[in-house]
Amino acid sequence: MHTLLLMVLCAALHCASSDSHQDADIETLMDNVLVLRVPHSPGTRFHVPLICGEAHQNQPVFWKKNGKIPRPPLEGNQVSVLVEEMDAGNYSCHLSPDGQYLNHTLVLVRLNPDNMSVILEESDSGEGHIQCSGHNYNGSFHCGWTRQPSRSRAAVLLVRAERNSVEIPCELDADGSGVSCQDAKCIFEEERHRISVTVYIHSVSRLEGYTTAFYLRDIVRPEHLPNLSYSEGGLFTWDNPDSWQKPCSFFSLEFEVLVVYHEETCDAAGKQHFTQEIEVNNYTVSVKNKKYVFCVRARDKHTQGPWGDWSHYVVKKHKTNH
Secondary structure, X not given: OHHHHHHHHHHHHHHHHHOHHHHOEEEEEEOOEEEEEEOOOOOOEEEEEEEOOHHHOOOOOEEEEOOEOOOOOOEOOEEEEEEEOOEOEEEEEEOOOOOOEEEEEEEXXXXXXXXXXXXXXXXXXXXOOOEEEEOOOOOEEEEEOOEOXXXXXXXXXXXXXXEOOEEOOEEEOOOOOEEEEXXXXXXXXXXXXXXXXXXXXXXXXXXXXXXXXXXXXXXXXOOOOOOOEEEOOOEEEOOOOOOOOOOXXXXXXXXXXXXXXXXXXXOOOOOEEXXXXXXXXXEEOOOOOOOEEEEEEEEEOOOOOOOOOOEEEEEOOOOEEO
């Protein structure tokens, strides 16, 4: 009796697994792309309904998965495909097994909840999976990301950027590792809403979505400071970046100066003479050493956002260069 009850229970569980399409969470991400949200557990099986198109209702329709005829074959304008765990794919419909292409639907699988990131690396700086920066407040910014070595062929499917539900146009980098966007917001207007950037990227059938949100004032990093020059007596002068907004009285910069030993670099200074923050475009160095490196970088004085990259000048006994 116990054996019979156990067999009935196992059969019921198997049927529940096979018919789990009733609990499937399916959403349309974009034209011809369906996303199946599944729990992170082994043995998941869901049925996904597909339709070739209303125009092909009375035509003989044959389906392929990733360019190959599945076993058993799928025929008809409307079909149901079984997705087991992450084994989804691109389903195309044709007039015959080798006939004219009619339509397609890309089925991707996304974990629910989406708490396991395997496609993109998280930055060491703590900025998350997406790092964004801009050189000024004209609304132009760039966001980048790094794929895990094991997912180097992962493809970006969609990038959505918006502020206060208004879409921001973006253009994907050629290598798919970043995106350049242009917000039309007035640079003299106070920011009341954050910019949100979401990147959908897939590796084979696995889809992951990454989102970051920020104010421009939090990501603006001034470019290198041009015309860094040295005069006898230790006087250094420089200009604001050409890309920085004017007037300077409204878009003020502050500078960090750093003097390090000649064998050191600005970013990895372990033996610096000193560091100081100033608000003018010149500084006089008074050190006994005849060989040293002068470093300077800038940030927005009012928002005190991130520092820009270092500009440097190498001072030697008989000559200087930068």
